[in-house]
Amino acid sequence: MTAAQAKAIYNALCKFTKYRIYWRIGPNMNLPEIDLEKVPKHINMTTFIPQNDLLAHRRCKLFITNGGMSSVMEAVAHGVPMVGIPLYGVNYANLLKVQNKGLGLIVEKEHLNEGTLYSAINEVLTNKRFQTSAKDASKEFQHREESPFEKALHLIEHVGRHRGAKFFKPSKQHISNAWIQRNNLDFWLICAAFSVITLIFLRSVIGLLWRTLGSHGPAPGSAGIEIRGKSIAGKKETKKTK
DSSP, X not given: OOHHHHHHHHHHHHTOTTSOEEEEOOTTOOOTTOOGGGOOTTEEEESOOOHHHHHHSTXXXXXXXXXXXXXXXXXXXXXXXXXXXXXXXXXXXXXXXXXXTTSXXXXXXXXXXXXXXXXXXXXXHXXXXXXXXXXXXXXXXXXXXXXXXXXXXXXXXXXXXXXXOGGGXXXXXXXXXXXXXXXXXXXXXXXXXXXXXXXXXXXXXXXXXXXXXXXXXXXXXXXXXXXXXXXXXXXXXXXXXX
């Protein structure tokens, strides 16, 4: 994130004076355009925040995130709507799901400025549909038969207890017609195609180099053969003279 983008975030947050804002800044975050001594009282800038505990607070209204999976799941679990600023490709995929389910909005990094961020934050805070969707998603998340930890623990114990998990593998009868997938032919075809392309490329390069070197004179090997032929011919002529 550039200094200009950080300044845009700061300017947008300064306008929400009715809310207490906690902003975690990384150690490498560039903030040369922000005077930390003049930060408004409603903004708390710190290098560490107990994020999960903060999201669990009943008065937490909004979560601004870069779209990491763990952060998104924590917000969903606690029913907090989001405004996402994706910094990487996988972050965008996570936040796109959030936006499609009505749990928040995306502000793309390329379009990030004070106006776009302020509009997104204000929309999520004032439009009740985001709060409603977030609460509904939280209920679905919390009312599962077993938590992700319990499910993972059960599967690990099962594999250890039964020395494997054969029933997890798809039966060959179910994929009898999918011979390409079963034999990984798609993978080997790609490898073969890549190898052929590489060989063709190398052959072209070697041919080009050979033609380039050949244009500057006879090859060293051929020159040696010609000289040897002349010497032999000379010897034969000498013998005839004798």
